[in-house]
Amino acid sequence: MRRVGFVLFWLLGAALAQGIKVGVLAPLSGPASADGKSVLSGIQIAADEINASGGLLGRKIELVVYDDQADPRLAVNFARRLIELDKVAFIIGGSYSGASLAASPVANEARVPFIAAYAVHPDITHGKPYAFRMGLLGPVQGRVGAFLVHRLGIKRVAILSIQNDFGRSLEQGFKDQAAKLGLEVVFSEVYPPGNQNFSPLLARLRASGAQALYASGYYAEAANLVRQARSLGLNIPIIGQEGYDSPKFIELAGPAAEGVYITTTLDRDSQNPEVQSFLRKYQERTGIPADMVGASGYAALKVMAQAARRAGGLDGPAVRRGLLGLINLETAVGKIFFFTSQGDPVKSATVQVVKNGQFRRFLNVTDLALLKP
Known part of the structure; x- marks a missing residue:
């Protein structure tokens, strides 16, 4: 019995040590590479903050990143890879509307929560219960x-x-x-x-x-x-x-x-401590002032983490309900009053x-x- 207990304890420890895989799709090369690098920097800052404060649900976040070049065909293939091979808990779409329109149905079919950091097209989320958006709808x-x-x-x-x-x-x-x-x-x-x-x-x-x-x-x-x-x-x-x-x-x-x-949605003059902290950390990390794209990636991971904590786990339907339950949430890109049933945030603009x-x-x-x- 003592040995069985030890094995169970070891297995639990091994599971916790594995971390939580979070998928990221971003155009890191090609004509949209500046935005891709910016959104990834924002996501990395958020992951560092979450990990430094004890992780998500007691586990470290591990980012799994693919360069979709803002190409819908690549976005589809990488979304499938993230879900089927990498077994990510959720996906942050750090690309433009075309690539995000291609990737979100793949995640939705697999019931893996997907959040578009800054893409604006309505059809990214509409009719897809597991697809959400961080930025303002176009x-x-x-x-x-x-x-x-x-x-x-x-x-x-x-x-x-x-x-x-x-x-x-x-x-x-x-x-x-x-x-x-x-x-x-x-x-x-x-x-x-x-x-x-x-x-x-x-x-x-x-x-x-x-x-x-x-x-x-x-x-x-x-x-x-x-x-x-x-x-x-x-x-x-x-x-x-x-x-x-x-x-x-x-x-x-x-x-x-x-x-x-x-x-x-990025108000540089906001008195929100999270906004000012993000602006400082982004400047330190990249050597240039922050933009909305980087701030949206940062906020997207923070919001997904909040929804997972609210859900008490990483089950897709539970995380979806966690997102829909978030209200009056202050983020680096404005206040989210709530998410609609279509996955769009009703949020402040600047x-x-x-x-x-x-x-x-x-x-x-x-x-x-x-x-x-």
Whole structure:
């Protein structure tokens, strides 16, 4: 009996020593590599914090990371590998909407909780009970953009949308809210990802008489866009989104970045100790200021860990219920009031503006009527 007891004790100790495997999909190479490295840095900071405080459910977190290159085909294959071979407890999707749209159904079918750190397309989560999102839903963020235009006292607005799932979902939300607020969309065009020459579009936009420009895109396109707009004498307010939320945007755009507004979820001026601690640790780890992508990865792992603690284990259905039970949760990327049954967070948003080469708070948005999906 004593030997049996020893063996059981040894087996329990071995199980605890194994750690909890957490899958991470991120574009660590290719055109989205800056965002991939940022989201992974944020996740690593969160894992270090959790492990230093005793781990998750008494076990260390072990990250299993795959580079999906923001490619849906790779994302599907790696999601299957994480589930079938690596036996992860849950997955953090640190990639763009296309890759996340491909990976989330795989996790959902296996009843493995999946949380998209910052991808915005509604279909990543909708109809998939085990898929959740950390960032603002695309149409919600678009509504916040229209609210900002109205808040600035502007009536005539132009829209430039990047031609992908990210741009389409933002545009949908913006146009719907613009109609409710009585804004007039006087110009609306799309452009392909990677576009470098915006001058023909901007010349036509200027002739439209628009008083503001709502332009979706990632930091490289955004930097080219705002530089060229200013060089053409187009000095109207430019409103971007979380794709602009990177120190690389400010670096590449230079003086043209000054005064650009972005709707995002990382409030650099927040008094939340977790936000300020994250900003400091990210700077120490990477040598550059934090962005929304890194903060979203950090928050995604923290929220998943909170749900697992609430569940008291790693069973997929229990962790899902744990996520749905979280309310009024302060995170590094705003306050989550609750998660909807579709896995989307109803959460605060922030508008940041570039001042003296840094993102600074312009206003925070907490109106649930605006923020609910």
